[in-house]
Amino acid sequence: MMASQAISAPPHVPADRVIDFDLYNFPVEGLEYQATMRRIFQSNPARVLWTPHNGGHWIVKNNQDVATVLADNDHFSSRRIMVTTEDQQRPPLVPLQLDPPHHAPYRALLQAALSPKAVGKLGDRARELSIELIEGFKRDGHCEFIGQFAQHLPIAIFMEIVGLPAEDRPYLTEVAETAMRGETEEIRNEAAGKLMMYGMAKVAERRANPGNDLISTIVKAEVEGKPIDDFPLTGMILLLLLGGLDTVASTLGFYAQFLATHPEHRRQLVENPELIANANEELLRRFPIAILAREVKADFTLDGITMKAGEMVLAPTPMDGLDEHKFADPLTVDFNREKPGANSTFGGGVHRCVGSMLARTELRIFLEEWLKRIPDFAVKPGFEPKVSARSVATITRLELVWDPASVK
């Protein structure tokens, strides 16, 4: 946040709605990215807030308003999804940055590859890979969780879906990290450019030699009776790479740090593995990583405030799962909580995350297979993990330790 200084707002923004909040640079307390954000928003009792940072934008902060912004396509567009201008330099992420009905045919292509039926088969592979990874280091008594597990499991599965060679994983992981959270806009855009070039080279390969992977499916597909043009195709591939390479890996980091620092919760799952499915939903509720934004498409009045067409509004997913009016005692992780899955962690409306079934499956498999083998673990003494965040929050490194004699 800025140092205390006068902050100005446009004339239609009442002074009591102004908050000093910079999404890309606010002081996170420890690893409590979500709880810190909630505390800052709750420091002002108003329902709709406005911040001058990042071009100036609105913020909604309760579960109903977050849901409204994400679902009301008449008033809110996903043409712009970041509260900066940088994504305007890139081709739109397709179908995420297309409004209905234009998004539908593109989304249908992804849905077929990520349906519960398709994911069922991928789940078997995810389990094999999880076991292989954990067995590989469990007797060492330590690991760097992000590099040795979180950036392996979901990314390897994703690479199989899109038919990319396993040896490209380290390069793609690094470039995606830079595209998402590189230090400057120039660096992030340059990395996004590298992802697009990589993706389009694969598109050219699949046009020449189509296979059974998702990129081949997209390349062969027709939308409105004709093949997809290179421009939307580039946006589709970029979305796949950014979504597939970063989000589950980031969520895994929050899961692992929570379990490493909460032995009673860990023990509960080790002794009651039947709780894992609900625990998975509860951890998703408690630790959303994606912060969504929308452009106001037509003037919209909420709580007496008019958001004007063309302005941006932040719909922070943590403000749904951490809304005390929806989930009692929301900061507490309770693996017996009833229906924790009814949250906006995966977004909402027509753009709800198309990969959420796969994400849920991979995260559940991590809990099942890790806790079976390494039931007790902690953050390495003296190591202080840090959160790095822009539109997606992540834990960059997580050194874990355990007693090799305790593994199973």
Next chain:
Amino acid sequence: MSTPAKGQPGTRRYQCFYCGTVYDEALGCPEDGIPPGTLWEDVPDDWVCPECAAGKADFALDEDW
């Protein structure tokens, strides 16, 4: 009364795209006031997935069931 054949109305299952929760016509969803035997087309349009709150339109027929 004869039992409907598998795949016929009354025995169908619909699965949530986002979380995999299954709506089984034979079982209904009593916790949401939908009694056993309720056909999918009679489930209210504003019903949501009891686990993840996805909409009714986000469920698809499980053709393998």
